[in-house]
Amino acid sequence: MDDTAIDGATEGLGAKILDKVPIEITVSVGKARPLLRDLLQIEQGGILPLDRRIDDPVELYIGDRLIARGELQETEGPDGGEIAVRLTEIIDTMPGT
Structure with a gap:
C-alpha cells in the first residue's frame, strides 16, 4: 500500500470525526465600560448601556478570533421568540489570503 492511500484513508476518517465535534461560537452585541462605583451600585x-445600537451588526467569535458579522433576528415557527443571527459577512480566516 502506498502512502497516498494511507493519507486519503486518514483524511476521510478525520473529516468524519471532526464533523461531530461541537464548537462554541460567541456572539458579541456590544461592550460596556461603567465606572466601578456605578457597577457596584447597579x-x-x-x-x-452598551456601545451599540439595537440594529448594529453583531460579531461572531470562535475563541478570540472574529469569524463573521450578522444581524440579530427573532426566529419564527414553533420556537418563535428565540434569538438567532443572520450572517451578513464571513471573515476570511485563511492566513495569507
Missing part, C-alpha cells in the same frame, strides 16, 4: 432590573 441593582437587579438596572440597565447597563
